[in-house]
Every structure is written in C-alpha cells, then in structure tokens.
Amino acid sequence: MTTQIRTLDxxxxxxxxxxxxDAEPKTVRLTLGAGESVPPHAHxxxxxxxxxxxxxxxxxxxxxxxQLSAGDxxxxxxxxxxxxxxxxxxxxVLVLATSTDGED
Numbered sequence: 001m002t003t004q005i006r007t008l009d010x011x012x013x014x015x016x017x018x019x020x021x022d023a024e025p026k027t028v029r030l031t032l033g034a035g036e037s038v039p040p041h042a043h044x045x046x047x048x049x050x051x052x053x054x055x056x057x058x059x060x061x062x063x064x065x066x067q068l069s070a071g072d073x074x075x076x077x078x079x080x081x082x083x084x085x086x087x088x089x090x091x092x093v094l095v096l097a098t099s100t101d102g103e104d
Contacts, residue, residue: 008053008093025097032057032086043078046096050074055090059083 004020008029011017015036017029026046032038032055040060050059050073057068062080067087076082078096 008091025095028094028096030084030090030092030094032084032090034086034088034090037085038083040081040083042081043096045099046078047099048074048076048078048082049095049097050076050084050092051094052090052092056087057090057092058085058087060085 004023006019008017008019011019011029015031015038017031018027019029020027030038034055050068052068052070052072054070056070059066059068059074060081060083061076066074068074078099084092
C-alpha cells in the first residue's frame with residue numbers, strides 16, 4: 001500500500017465526503033449545519049470511531065443520546081441505529097472498521 005495524504009478541507013461532498021474511496025477502513029468526513037441531522041441508520045458489521053473536530057452534536061445511538069463537543073471521540077457498534085444531529089455547525093471524521101467481534 002502506498003501512503004495517501006488528504007486535507008479534509010479539499011474534499012467535495014456535503015454532508016459526507018470520503019477521503020480514501022474504496023479503501024478499508026472506510027473514512028468519512030461528516031459536515032452538518034446547525035439543526036441538520038442524518039436520519040437513523042445502521043452500519044452492520046462495523047465498529048465506528050466518531051471524532052468531532054468542530055461544533056456540537058447530539059449523537060443518538062439506539063435508545064441513548066450523547067452530547068459531543070469539539071474534541072470528543074466516541075467509539076461504538078455500528079449494528080445499532082445511529083442518528084447524529086448538529087446543535088451548531090459541526091465537522092466530524094468517522095472511521096468505520098470491519099467488526100472484530102470482540103477481539104482486541
């Protein structure tokens with residue numbers, strides 16, 4: 001594999017942009033304006049790391065809602081329903097890795 005380097009600001013695609021298409025693990029930049037949200041959805045078979053770079057997000061995971069602020073990092077199972085909503089203009093980077101089923 002060759003080294004690939006991208007700048008988040010150069011990516012096209014709102015609210016989702018993929019800096020490394022067709023690569024694993026899948027990496028996505030999520031940009032939401034205040035009040036915007038992503039409808040509930042799941043990523044079966046994936047473990048997700050959600051790093052909020054800017055803004056504030058209410059991240060609903062299943063029946064629980066978590067308040068995230070810039071700098072927060074959440075790690076969770078993609079099998080559950082996921083629904084982020086921006087409290088303020090927000091940018092996050094998500095890494096969706098193939099689930100290891102409990103392995104470290």
